[in-house]
Amino acid sequence: MATIVRTKEGNWRVQVRRKGKYASQTLRLKTLANEWAVETERLIDLGGEPSSHRIRDLRTIADLVDLHIADLHEVGRPLRRSKQAVMEALKRDPGATRIDRLDRATIIKYWQRRAKQGAGPVTLSVDLSYLRTVLTHAAAIHGISVDTESIRLARAALTRLGLVGRSHERDRRPTEAEIEALLDYFDKSINTIIRWAGLSASRLPPMRQEEICKIEWSDVDLNKRVVLIRDRKDPRRKDGNHQKVPLLNLTGFDAWHLMLEQNVLTGGKRPLFPLSSPICWHRLLARSTTIGNR
Secondary structure (H helix, E strand, C coil), X not given: CXXXXXXXXXXXXXXXXXXXXXXXXXXCCHHHXXXXXXXXXXXXXXXXXXXXXXXXXXXXXXHHHHHHHHHHHHCCCCCCHHHHHHXXXXXXXXXXXXXXXXXXXXXXXXXXXXXXXXXXXXXXXXXXXXXXXXHHHHHHHHCCCCCCHHHXXXXXXXXXXXXXXXXXXXXXXXXXXXXXXXXXXXXXXXXXXXXXXXXXXXXXXXCCHHHHHCCCHHHEECCCCEEXXXXXXXXXXXXXXXXXXXXXXXXXXXXXHHHHHHHHHCCCCCCCCCCCCHHHHHHHHHHHXXXXXX
């Protein structure tokens, strides 16, 4: 049963209690309050969970993306940088597409355009997975009618076209000659990020740029000569996934010495490896690829 009352501010507050479930919303017009009450009661009758959002206000894919982000913030799970970037891209295009017009052909067309712009199979596969997550979230949490089957069919088609796929596992380690060529390149660079990346790529477990740039002097254990890498990338758990990485002196490349050197260069200020321009990072990757292909 729905109860609608006018607030002191002149708005209309509607409350729905039905089959042991409760939902409320404050709207500007009484007609909107009545519509929301009817939609909410219908959703509860269908076995769904009541939502604080008006279903009729959610018309486009961008609306569903915003809904997904808002729900995650509400439960204390804000998006991280990479996923946030993907969500913003989905809001731009195909964000303008109406929910009821998102079909297999529309998805394939958009992903083909992204491929022509230079996006690789792994990137496109991740983007498609996030779109499916947004649609599934809307259906499961808010009872919104969406076509998730189109995602499955589009993925099958895009896979056959070679536009989406999995990343390739590394099948070998760098040779000594390749490592020496990289270190020679790093030694000539004054950019601290590139020098540390050279250390990481050649002697330590792989690290991401974000992990490198978060290292603080307090993370360095002077007695054990290890560095604590916080929130390391993990497919299931990143928050609190701290790992200790040894700073070894192998084959003439002294990681510990580099760490001490950085402490002097930064004056003990945090972080030890200040965030550098992404351009430098991409130059490193390009240089590594060039050396690896020789």
